[in-house]
Amino acid sequence: MIKGIKGVKDLLPEExxxxxxxxxxxxxxxxxxxxxxxRIPIFEVTTLFAxxxxxxxxxxxxxxxxxxxxxxxxxxxxxxxxAGTVRAYIEHNRAAVPVPQKYFxxxxxxxxxxxxxxxxxxxxxxxxESFGIADPRADVEVIALLWRFLNDLGLQGxxxxxxxxxxxxxxxxxRPRLVTYLQQxxxxxxxxxxxxxxxxxxxxxxxKVPECRIITEKAPxxxxxxxxxxxxxxxGVLRGLDLIHIPYSLNHRLVxxxxxxxxxxxxxxxxxxxxxxxxxxxxxxxGLVDTLSGPPTPAVGFAVGFERIAMLLPESVLHASPVQVxxxxxxxxxxxxxxxxxxxxxxxxxxxxxxxxxxxxTLKAHLRQADRLxxxxxxxxxxxxxxxxxxxxxxxxxxxxxxxxxxxxxxAIQPLLTTS
RNA sequence: GUGGGUGUAGCUCAGUUGGUUAGAGCGCCGGAUUGUGGAUCCGGAGGUCGCGGGUUCGAAACCCGUCAUCCACCCCA
Numbered sequence: 141m142i143k144g145i146k147g148v149k150d151l152l153p154e155e156x157x158x159x160x161x162x163x164x165x166x167x168x169x170x171x172x173x174x175x176x177x178x179r180i181p182i183f184e185v186t187t188l189f190a191x192x193x194x195x196x197x198x199x200x201x202x203x204x205x206x207x208x209x210x211x212x213x214x215x216x217x218x219x220x221x222x223a224g225t226v227r228a229y230i231e232h233n234r235a236a237v238p239v240p241q242k243y244f245x246x247x248x249x250x251x252x253x254x255x256x257x258x259x260x261x262x263x264x265x266x267x268x269e270s271f272g273i274a275d276p277r278a279d280v281e282v283i284a285l286l287w288r289f290l291n292d293l294g295l296q297g298x299x300x301x302x303x304x305x306x307x308x309x310x311x312x313x314x315r316p317r318l319v320t321y322l323q324q325x326x327x328x329x330x331x332x333x334x335x336x337x338x339x340x341x342x343x344x345x346x347x348k349v350p351e352c353r354i355i356t357e358k359a360p361x362x363x364x365x366x367x368x369x370x371x372x373x374x375x376g377v378l379r380g381l382d383l384i385h386i387p388y389s390l391n392h393r394l395v396x397x398x399x400x401x402x403x404x405x406x407x408x409x410x411x412x413x414x415x416x417x418x419x420x421x422x423x424x425x426x427g428l429v430d431t432l433s434g435p436p437t438p439a440v441g442f443a444v445g446f447e448r449i450a451m452l453l454p455e456s457v458l459h460a461s462p463v464q465v466x467x468x469x470x471x472x473x474x475x476x477x478x479x480x481x482x483x484x485x486x487x488x489x490x491x492x493x494x495x496x497x498x499x500x501x502t503l504k505a506h507l508r509q510a511d512r513l514x515x516x517x518x519x520x521x522x523x524x525x526x527x528x529x530x531x532x533x534x535x536x537x538x539x540x541x542x543x544x545x546x547x548x549x550x551x552a553i554q555p556l557l558t559t560s
Numbered sequence: 561g562u563g564g565g566u567g568u569a570g571c572u573c574a575g576u577u578g579g580u581u582a583g584a585g586c587g588c589c590g591g592a593u594u595g596u597g598g599a600u601c602c603g604g605a606g607g608u609c610g611c612g613g614g615u616u617c618g619a620a621a622c623c624c625g626u627c628a629u630c631c632a633c634c635c636c637a
């Protein structure tokens with residue numbers, strides 16, 4: 141048997157309603173905030189990701205699905221959506237369009253990691269990117285969209301954490317100060333963090349080991365190394381969130397794994413989600429468009445993980461959606477079976493959802509299938525009914541039955557199709 | 561890439577110190593009901609015990625290897 145690839149999952153029909161619910165909510169909220177859908181390729185030239193995400197990040201170093209095109213060009217399945225969106229923004233010169241360029245996207249992303257709870261090799265994200273607006277209100281708008289969307293889905297136990305990364309120059313000032321401090325306490329750090337002091341000192345702040353947390357609690361803070369402009373900007377973001385009542389908590393430890401973030405960075409985490417507890421995250425990336433040879437363009441965005449939202453989605457939200465009435469056509473006998481095919485088609489043509497199981501040859505088998513398929517009504521049509529020119533309409537809930545004319549069934553049936 | 565758990569019927573799982581024909585519940589099919597579903601009762605079908613090797617008179621069980629899957633680390637949505 142040929143099986144699916146490790147970490148790549150099928151979404152069977154039982155699960156797709158849950159996903160559609162999330163997609164529809166995402167579209168609804170993106171629309172309300174004035175974001176427009178962009179559809180970008182799921183693969184790009186490898187250098188796009190290497191340059192945007194950062195050559196020394198884990199994603200680029202060991203998690204990308206990279207392969208050669210026939211002419212030898214190195215291509216990569218997208219590990220995230222921002223790089224491709226920025227590439228499209230530059231390539232189509234969207235900076236010249238005189239209205240705000242605010243995009244959203246859906247789709248699969250690919251990272252070669254070991255699967256675990258809430259993490260797959262092919263996973264799905266909804267993301268938004270807001271280009272060209274260097275105003276705290278753009279950050280607030282993006283964060284608000286994220287927060288309203290998640291709340292609309294009824295997700296519980298969410299926390300919005302936010303931090304100010306400042307500009308790259310601020311971090312260049314801060315990093316040596318942090319490293320000096322960490323080196324003084326290096327023997328007491330976990331082995332991971334001892335390594336991180338060299339490779340990525342800011343990540344030590346994010347470590348969950350209690351001993352490391354005690355040390356980093358007293359470490360110099362990035363906030364104290366920031367210059368005046370980022371401080372003012374970030375204060376504006378927080379003021380905006382306060383004004384529209386988005387609850388957040390400041391987390392000076394929050395540093396993102398991707399190189400392109402600056403200023404505002406945020407993350408929504410959930411309890412009851414296992415070890416991978418980030419539902420969505422994002423931030424400002426003012427330097428990225430420039431890095432990819434576009435015009436200097438401020439930008440801010442986020443991405444959320446569909447799989448993680450789906451895990452948190454309460455059943456009540458799923459059952460709240462209205463149930464469509466489906467008519468089952470139980471056609472049996474030589475003449476009934478033939479007449480049933482026409483009835484099915486006429487019902488469908490008049491806008492009624494109608495199904496049948498052609499394997500069933502007895503009324504008993506048909507009714508059993510109607511029940512299993514959750515049909516509210518069954519049209520019973522055997523040879524006897526063909527001869528009298530009628531059908532029997534059975535309400536599967538009340539068990540009430542009535543005769544209807546076969547010739548004008550799709551009209552006669554309409555007023556009766558209420559389950560109440 | 562590293563560590564741990566789990567692989568037995570369609571699904572969830574039992575299976576004693578190694579012992580003869582591998583079980584249960586749910587589901588499925590049929591009958592009780594010859595043209596009326598769900599409930600009940602009765603009957604039935606369904607297994608490469610993940611795979612390969614080894615130990616043994618005898619392996620689902622013990623050993624080695626391998627694969628799959630889950631969880632965790634790393635890292636991230």
